[in-house]
Amino acid sequence: MPKVLVVDDSLSVRKVVERALGTKRIDVLSAASGKEAIEQIGHEEPDLIVCDVIMPDMDGYQICDYVKTHPHLGGTPVLLISGIVNSTVLERAAAVRSDDVMRKPFTADELLTKIDTLLESSKPAAPAEPEAAPPAVEAVAFMPEPSPPVPAPPHESRAPLADLKTVLAKLAALPGVSLSVIVDRDGFLIESAGEMLLEAEVAGALASCLAESSEGIGRELGQGKFQGMILEYEAGLVILNGVDPTTMLAVVLRDAAALGKVRYYVKKALPELAGAL
Template sequence: MPKVLVVDDSVSVRKALERILAPRSLVVSSANSAEQALEQITHDKPDLIIADVIMPGLSGFDLCELIRKNPVYGHVPVILISGIVDAAVLRQAEEAGAFSVVRKPFTPEDLLPRVDAALAKFAPIAPDAPEPVKPAPAPLEPTPREALPEEYLRPFLEKPEVEAALLVNRKAEILSQVGQALVDPSVIATYARTLASIAGALGEHLGGVGLQGVSLEYQGRNVFLAKLSSDNFLVLIINSATTPGTVRYMVQKAASQAQSLRA
């Protein structure tokens, strides 16, 4: 029987989804966070994931993006549920690779047709009918508007306090990375993209103030996010000895180089 993983921090929503899915003879499991879901699917891959958009920690959008990037379970469809379904939510869901978005509160009539469609579309092919092998598309060459060459990140490493530098686009894809090896850099990129998005939204509520950067201070290590363009932003991993002024100067220099590259 097909397996469905329900991801929501609300027990009542998880129970409601389990009741709605029960008549479909599905094996339903649940997780109370995106982080727990990512751990579960590594040893029990579902055929479908239904996830709330707004959750503590990683959002449903973040979960969907991380699933898409994984070669093992990247094909698993994700249906997102949200109390608000507007153009912005639909656009972000599409960018994250979601199969569909269902508005809360939902009924069986709202949800089950989406579930059936997702399971039918992504059903595994029988062994006697293998999927035809399609030629892989030619890799796209990065353009100046999509990425900055690695050389534009390397000057940051001239400062011994800078441990790593990443260039990330608005889809949380790492375009360039230099410096020390990081554990799960794609997760760092996703969190950074989410923080930059939240900070930008806050600026809009402050009268349309444009986002310049976000500084996060931890014990012995800082993280600095800087917007380089409408599509790309910079992530710096630095130790706490670096002064904010030094970081801002380096970022301004990189931003001016980015502008000249796009010109």
């Protein structure tokens, strides 16, 4: 089973990657800092490293350079992730021999495609077909029977991404609802369901900005933490609710008449979403 190390100081990003890879037979390791990443790289020798460019102690370029100059691990693929991907980022990534650069936020499918490609490209070439062996002599009947195979130890099971997707899909299927989105407080899209013609990433990022500014207002007025809000527009409504301290739910309604029923189901879904996260 291949091992993938995820290096990011954002817990939400690490969760997104872990859940995306939880749908495949991949052992996911995580590190919240450069120092922790270096320790994991030395102890675990991962098959692939997904690393954020900006972190508090060591940046992703330094970690990539460490891997690529390592005497035994230099062939390990490194995928750098960054909120900004411009010529400067690409030049620095090339200088440390990063295998690829991916812009944040990204979807689970985009991440899986990148990881599958990098893991496949890092596999050693298949050995040449050996020459046919001579016929076995009949004395083979006296050979001892092979030992039975030792069963592999069970690996730790992870909650599949479908759990979160299923809850969001139920909300998106309600009459009058166009889209349901889970984002973190930085606007990073975790999962979405509904009419994909809508820009889920944009909806999530804007919802995050609104929630952050609204929480600031509540803090200044002594009203405590942000719980939720309803935004009214000419073509419909947007319901925002905090799921946990780091994530938020945005539900887009095209029919204002459905508000009461949708709010009821949203409140019921919040504990399920928190559990799925």
